[in-house]
Amino acid sequence: MSLLSNAKTIKIKPVREIVYEQLRQAIVGGELEPGTRFTDGEIASEFNISRTPVREAIQKLEAEGLIERVPMRGNVVKGLLPKDVAQIFALRKALECLAVKYVAMNATEKELKNVRHILDQAKTYMTTLQGEALTDAYVPLVARYNKEMFEASHAPKIVDLIWNHREMLDRYRVVRVVIAKRMDESYRTREQMYSYFVSRSPEEASALWGNHIDKSYKIWLEVTGYSDQIGKHDYM
Amino acid sequence: MSLLSNAKTIKIKPVREIVYEQLRQAIVGGELEPGTRFTDGEIASEFNISRTPVREAIQKLEAEGLIERVPMRGNVVKGLLPKDVAQIFALRKALECLAVKYVAMNATEKELKNVRHILDQAKTYMTTLQGEALTDAYVPLVARYNKEMFEASHAPKIVDLIWNHREMLDRYRVVRVVIAKRMDESYRTREQMYSYFVSRSPEEASALWGNHIDKSYKIWLEVTGYSDQIGKHDYM
DNA sequence: AAGTGGTCTAGACCACTGT
C-alpha cells in the first residue's frame, strides 16, 4: 500500500513500470544473483499488488533477456557467462561504431556545442582535481558525453539498442574501473572524437571509437581475470 | 470461443501469442496500414477474449516498435519512413557482418555441411529450372541458407536482433524482388561466403557480406524509387 | 490425489477527453 500510494503522489507511474524498474535494478545491481528463482505470485505479494502487472513487468524483462521463464519452475535470473560478455562487447562495437558515423554526419551545430561544453568542463576537472575526487567528478561527465553524443546520431532505434546492451554490462560494474585506469586517455579520445565530428569524418570517428572499445574490452579481461575462460573468437 | 478451443486442440499456445502473431502478421503483411488506430477492447471482442492477453500482445508489439501507444487515443500502427528503412539496412549491415565473422570462426563441421547441402540443391535448381519456377524454388532456399548460416554463428543474441530487423523490412516485400533480379549473383555470393567459412576467414566473409547488403540496399532504392527522398547520410 | 504455477476472465476504478 505504501508503495502504491507513493507512486500515485509522485504521479501516474504504472505499477508494472515500478515493478519492472525495481526488478531490473535488483538484477543488474547484483542483488538477485544469477540462478535465483521466483514466481509471479511471490513478487505480487511482496509488492502487495495483484499478479497481472507483475506478469507484464516480467514479460518485459524476459524480452530483454534478463530472466528466463522456465515452465513449471518459475522465473530464473539469467547469468552472463564470460563468453556472453565478450559477445556483448563485440555487439557494442558494431552498434556504436555505426552510431558515431551517424553522429559525424547528422549532428547539429547545437548538439556539437553541447558536447564541446562537456569536454571543456572535463578539462577543467582534469587540471583542478586529483585522485578520487577527480574520478567522482569525471565519471558522470563521461556518461553525459556518451548520452549527448549518441543522441546526436539522430538514429533513435540504434541508440536504444546501444543503451540496452550497455546496461547489460552494468552488472559487472567495470565501467568505473576502466575509466579510472585510463582517465587521461579517455579524455583525449573524446576530444579527438569531437574533432572528427566537427570535420564530419565518419570513418575516422568510427575507427577511433572501435579502438576505444577494443581497449575497454582488454581492460575488462584484465580486471576480471577471465582471459583464460574466453576463447579468442568470442570478441571480434 | 472457436478460436480458443481451436488453440487448445492445436496444443497449449497461449492466447496472447496467437493475438500477437495475428496482429503482427496483419501489420507486416500490410493489412493494417500505418496510422490505423485500434484499442485493446476492440481486439478483445474481435477475438472474443478478455483484454488482459490482448494487452500483453500489444505490449510486445510496442516493445518491437511496430505500434505506438498514444495516451487516450489507442494504439497506432507505426509506419516506416524511407529514412527509417535506410537506417535499418545500415543496422542490418553492422549486425550481419559481425555475425558472419562469428560463423567463419565458430561454425562446426556439421553446420558447414548443412550449408553445403543447401548450396548443392540451389545449384541443381539453377541448372534445371527457369523463370518463375526457378524463383519459386530458389527464394525459400535462400531463406534456409540464411537461417542455417546465422545460427552457425553461435551468437544467439546477435542472431535474434538480426531476425527482428530483417522482419521489419518484410513490410516492403522487397526481398523477392531483390533476389529475382540478381539470382545468379546471389548464388555466387553465397558460394563464396561458404568458401570463406571453410577457410575460416572472418574478415573476408564480413567484407563480402557487407558488399552484398550494400547492393540489396541499392536495389531497394531503385525498386521503390525512394532515392530522392533519402539523404545520402541515412545509410552508412 | 494434492499442490503449484501459468493463463485468462470479469469487472472495478481512475484519469483524461470533449462537450
Place this chain on the structure above:
DNA sequence: CAGTGGTCTAGACCACTTC
C-alpha cells in the same frame, strides 16, 4: 459531467509436477 480508454484486482481454471 458523461464517455472512453487504460490499469489493476480477485479469482477461476487448467496443465503439469510431485508424492
